[in-house]
Amino acid sequence: MIPKLIDPQSVAVVGASTKPGSVGYVILENLVTRFKGEVYPVNPKYDEVELWGRRIKFYKSLSEVKDPVDVVVIATPAPTVPKILEEAGLKGVKSAIIISSGFAEAGNAELENWVKAVAKQYGVRVLGPNCIGIYNAYTNFDTIFLPADRAGRPPPGPLALISQSGAVAAAIMDWAARRRLGLGFLANYGNKADVTEVELMEAFAADDRVKVITVYIEGFKYPGEAKRFLDAARKIAPKKPIVAYKAGRGKAAQRAVKSHTAAMAGAYEMYHGLFQQAGVIEASSVREMFDMAKALATQPPPRGGRVLVVTDSGGMGIQAVDALEALGLEVPEVPESIARELKRELLPFAAVSNPVDVTGSATDEHYKIVLDNLLPTVFFDMALIVTLMQVPGLTKNLAKYVIDSKRYGKPIAVVNFGGSELVQKFEEELEDHGIPVYPTPDRAAKALWALYKYGEVKRRL
Amino acid sequence: MIPKLIDPQSVAVVGASTKPGSVGYVILENLVTRFKGEVYPVNPKYDEVELWGRRIKFYKSLSEVKDPVDVVVIATPAPTVPKILEEAGLKGVKSAIIISSGFAEAGNAELENWVKAVAKQYGVRVLGPNCIGIYNAYTNFDTIFLPADRAGRPPPGPLALISQSGAVAAAIMDWAARRRLGLGFLANYGNKADVTEVELMEAFAADDRVKVITVYIEGFKYPGEAKRFLDAARKIAPKKPIVAYKAGRGKAAQRAVKSHTAAMAGAYEMYHGLFQQAGVIEASSVREMFDMAKALATQPPPRGGRVLVVTDSGGMGIQAVDALEALGLEVPEVPESIARELKRELLPFAAVSNPVDVTGSATDEHYKIVLDNLLPTVFFDMALIVTLMQVPGLTKNLAKYVIDSKRYGKPIAVVNFGGSELVQKFEEELEDHGIPVYPTPDRAAKALWALYKYGEVKRRL
Numbered sequence: 028m029i030p031k032l033i034d035p036q037s038v039a040v041v042g043a044s045t046k047p048g049s050v051g052y053v054i055l056e057n058l059v060t061r062f063k064g065e066v067y068p069v070n071p072k073y074d075e076v077e078l079w080g081r082r083i084k085f086y087k088s089l090s091e092v093k094d095p096v097d098v099v100v101i102a103t104p105a106p107t108v109p110k111i112l113e114e115a116g117l118k119g120v121k122s123a124i125i126i127s128s129g130f131a132e133a134g135n136a137e138l139e140n141w142v143k144a145v146a147k148q149y150g151v152r153v154l155g156p157n158c159i160g161i162y163n164a165y166t167n168f169d170t171i172f173l174p175a176d177r178a179g180r181p182p183p184g185p186l187a188l189i190s191q192s193g194a195v196a197a198a199i200m201d202w203a204a205r206r207r208l209g210l211g212f213l214a215n216y217g218n219k220a221d222v223t224e225v226e227l228m229e230a231f232a233a234d235d236r237v238k239v240i241t242v243y244i245e246g247f248k249y250p251g252e253a254k255r256f257l258d259a260a261r262k263i264a265p266k267k268p269i270v271a272y273k274a275g276r277g278k279a280a281q282r283a284v285k286s287h288t289a290a291m292a293g294a295y296e297m298y299h300g301l302f303q304q305a306g307v308i309e310a311s312s313v314r315e316m317f318d319m320a321k322a323l324a325t326q327p328p329p330r331g332g333r334v335l336v337v338t339d340s341g342g343m344g345i346q347a348v349d350a351l352e353a354l355g356l357e358v359p360e361v362p363e364s365i366a367r368e369l370k371r372e373l374l375p376f377a378a379v380s381n382p383v384d385v386t387g388s389a390t391d392e393h394y395k396i397v398l399d400n401l402l403p404t405v406f407f408d409m410a411l412i413v414t415l416m417q418v419p420g421l422t423k424n425l426a427k428y429v430i431d432s433k434r435y436g437k438p439i440a441v442v443n444f445g446g447s448e449l450v451q452k453f454e455e456e457l458e459d460h461g462i463p464v465y466p467t468p469d470r471a472a473k474a475l476w477a478l479y480k481y482g483e484v485k486r487r488l
Numbered sequence: 489m490i491p492k493l494i495d496p497q498s499v500a501v502v503g504a505s506t507k508p509g510s511v512g513y514v515i516l517e518n519l520v521t522r523f524k525g526e527v528y529p530v531n532p533k534y535d536e537v538e539l540w541g542r543r544i545k546f547y548k549s550l551s552e553v554k555d556p557v558d559v560v561v562i563a564t565p566a567p568t569v570p571k572i573l574e575e576a577g578l579k580g581v582k583s584a585i586i587i588s589s590g591f592a593e594a595g596n597a598e599l600e601n602w603v604k605a606v607a608k609q610y611g612v613r614v615l616g617p618n619c620i621g622i623y624n625a626y627t628n629f630d631t632i633f634l635p636a637d638r639a640g641r642p643p644p645g646p647l648a649l650i651s652q653s654g655a656v657a658a659a660i661m662d663w664a665a666r667r668r669l670g671l672g673f674l675a676n677y678g679n680k681a682d683v684t685e686v687e688l689m690e691a692f693a694a695d696d697r698v699k700v701i702t703v704y705i706e707g708f709k710y711p712g713e714a715k716r717f718l719d720a721a722r723k724i725a726p727k728k729p730i731v732a733y734k735a736g737r738g739k740a741a742q743r744a745v746k747s748h749t750a751a752m753a754g755a756y757e758m759y760h761g762l763f764q765q766a767g768v769i770e771a772s773s774v775r776e777m778f779d780m781a782k783a784l785a786t787q788p789p790p791r792g793g794r795v796l797v798v799t800d801s802g803g804m805g806i807q808a809v810d811a812l813e814a815l816g817l818e819v820p821e822v823p824e825s826i827a828r829e830l831k832r833e834l835l836p837f838a839a840v841s842n843p844v845d846v847t848g849s850a851t852d853e854h855y856k857i858v859l860d861n862l863l864p865t866v867f868f869d870m871a872l873i874v875t876l877m878q879v880p881g882l883t884k885n886l887a888k889y890v891i892d893s894k895r896y897g898k899p900i901a902v903v904n905f906g907g908s909e910l911v912q913k914f915e916e917e918l919e920d921h922g923i924p925v926y927p928t929p930d931r932a933a934k935a936l937w938a939l940y941k942y943g944e945v946k947r948r949l
Contacts, residue, residue, distance in 0.1 A: 133836070173878050176910060177877065177878045194800065195801055243803070274807050275809075275810065277809065277814065280809035280819075283809050284802075312929075313905075314927070341653060342653030346735050348740045348744050349736065358740035381740070387654065417659050445659050447666070449637060467774065
């Protein structure tokens with residue numbers, strides 16, 4: 028149990044600073060200007076300061092704060108941390124986030140052990156040290172010390188990220204913000220002196236706002252962790268999809284992992300096997316992890332692996348089939364009887380096999396005809412829809428037909444490639460209505476594959 | 489020889505139209521408003537028309553045009569095409585682009601044979617029919633009948649695309665425009681009644697503005713084509729890189745190719761072997777093809793496969809190494825003596841192995857130190873530089889140091905992930921100075937791999 032760590036109502040910031048750009052300043056600014064809860068800045072150097080158009084009261088120490096505090100954020104020099112943590116314990120604070128570095132990662136294992144001992148004695152759960160902490164888009168509880176002009180903040184949404192790397196987490200946050208990707212929660216656990224990825228996974232599993240848990244991991248550090256991960260993931264996975272990307276696979280990569288997080292990268296095959304057993308869907312890059320997560324957050328798992336491909340570009344349809352087949356998914360032919368029916372309703376030169384190629388002369392209605400005639404049938408489990416909006420006959424109304432097809436209860440992924448305003452508007456409309464859109468056929472195919480895999484996980488566990 | 493087909497000085501448009509949105513209208517608008525050459529609209533229905541703020545004179549027929557015409561663009565109903573082509577031949581026009589559809593692709597092989605016969609008799613070279621034709625960003629010779637709000641026009645630049653699919657070509661054009669990717673030329677050959685991809689390849693090989701030729705192909709159609717492709721590519725490849733993506737690999741995909749372009753998709757292995765023999769670099773998707781082309785257009789081929797990885801994020805460094813190793817490239821350790829030197833100049837907790845991790849506390853200068861000390865040495869053939877700009881110490885000046893490193897004559901690829909303005913500005917600065925930037929480590933790794941492969945091709949052929 029990590030009480031209120033990802034979702035506190037009140038926060039104290041020890042090491043809050045008025046020096047622009049400093050870690051204690053950025054965190055204070057995040058919380059004072061945006062957090063929907065109480066903030067108690069702690070720094071003996073200040074009394075009351077005018078900042079961001081408001082008067083901010085500073086406390087000399089944690090014990091001076093009389094109100095209850097859910098989480099204390101510590102951003103002071105490493106040697107001062109154990110004492111501050113002790114104060115937090117005495118005050119009855121249950122969770123702490125130690126941003127400060129200079130512990131085990133800097134050869135100072137003794138100081139980290141001291142932190143662990145204090146945490147244990149007072150029953151304070153500790154995230155970090157040497158971490159960027161938590162971002163919660165729902166309440167703007169945000170300990171990320173990178174200002175928003177460097178690292179954008181994504182909007183609330185169904186995805187949660189647990190990252191072993193702080194810089195990777197910050198880069199993902201910035202990237203998600205730009206793409207309006209609903210990354211509602213982010214947690215980075217740094218040296219993992221106490222709170223582990225497994226406990227964060229359990230916390231996100233218990234939060235109804237989270238629909239998919241993503242995990243960026245370089246390697247476990249301590250004996251028994253693999254087993255605990257397996258046990259926890261097996262329980263969570265049938266209810267909530269977990270997608271993981273294990274970085275550090277080859278020999279040189281494992282050397283790098285060792286020097287980066289002192290984690291035991293171990294043989295990559297061990298992780299691969301572990302993920303399979305645990306029902307965790309494995310991605311092979313950060314981007315792929317979010318491609319999959321976006322689909323898992325919005326689409327039901329399919330009953331089987333048979334994909335209907337609808338396209339207005341023969342070439343794109345072929346690329347989609349290439350990608351689907353390479354992943355072991357099926358692209359079965361359209362049954363003769365339905366094909367004859369389609370032949371009558373589509374353009375004379377449309378291809379009514381699978382992929383169904385409505386051709387570059389298609390209108391929005393042609394997509395509707397194909398989807399309504401094929402998606403509900405027993406012959407297809409999901410649909411990959413290619414909409415090259417560059418052709419003249421398509422309009423933004425096509426989005427409506429695609430969104431309407433959700434009523435058939437089968438997963439859908441759309442490929443939309445280009446850059447013009449029409450393309451972007453169309454894409455936003457679809458994504459706002461829970462249809463995942465990808466720029467290339469291989470990415471959409473991989474997302475459908477993840478849904479298929481998750482269906483298997485649900486059946487198996 | 490396809491005289492002036494990709495670069496005419498004067499163009500006649502038969503089927504030029506004043507009906508907004510029609511094929512003949514969009515082509516006329518492209519040419520009248522942007523083409524840096526003479527335009528002769530042909531349509532017996534009009535005399536003089538006021539359009540786009542200018543008076544446009546129409547000709548009743550091709551023979552009425554007294555000036556010489558390099559290329560005639562035909563956008564009239566299919567049955568009228570042979571006669572128009574004959575007129576073009578009588579006038580001495582050497583090249584025609586037939587946009588019109590309704591030929592072999594619509595079951596009308598006889599009409600297409602007639603076109604071929606006329607072309608042969610009069611010595612007119614024909615692109616198409618059933619194609620979108622040519623886009624030349626240098627002169628804005630542009631027969632693409634999709635208006636710019638649907639399909640953006642990319643800026644002049646060193647890449648040329650030959651595409652068997654019109655819709656795929658249009659989508660690529662739109663995508664390239666958005667990304668400011670220098671796609672200087674695009675050619676789509678439709679039914680390939682006369683001019684083939686091989687001749688287009690030779691035309692781009694002969695044009696000094698083209699640095700890299702990209703080819704989107706679904707399959708050859710006629711006997712002997714594979715051999716001609718091989719012979720031509722083997723001659724071109726050592727001088728100018730050719731990157732190809734063959735769509736239609738699996739069984740269902742080949743079924744789709746057959747119905748799309750009536751091409752013989754054949755066993756994918758045949759194409760794979762052909763590309764290898766011909767020295768053509770093979771991509772596995774459209775996006776990958778341009779990732780590679782961008783690097784090939786700006787970077788020299790490396791002497792070997794040893795990559796220096798510099799990063800401010802251990803996690804990203806690990807991902808880069810994963811990707812490089814998976815592609816068979818090496819990430820050798822930094823020699824002991826240089827490592828000791830670096831250790832003194834970088835931060836205490838920087839990793840001085842390979843990847844060199846300057847850490848999230850790095851400054852621009854740390855990158856400079858690493859690049860200057862390692863890239864010129866005999867131990868490394870190229871560099872993959874990860875710059876997560878979300879960390880606090882980096883500024884846009886880092887771009888200068890990266891660009892300066894070009895003086896070592898070794899290929900460089902940069903990974904820059906995120907979305908904030910700083911990230912984008914930094915990226916533009918690098919790309920404007922000929923450093924290819926990628927959003928993820930696997931894409932940068934694949935680009936370096938393409939450079940490595942091209943080095944092999946040059947040595948072999």
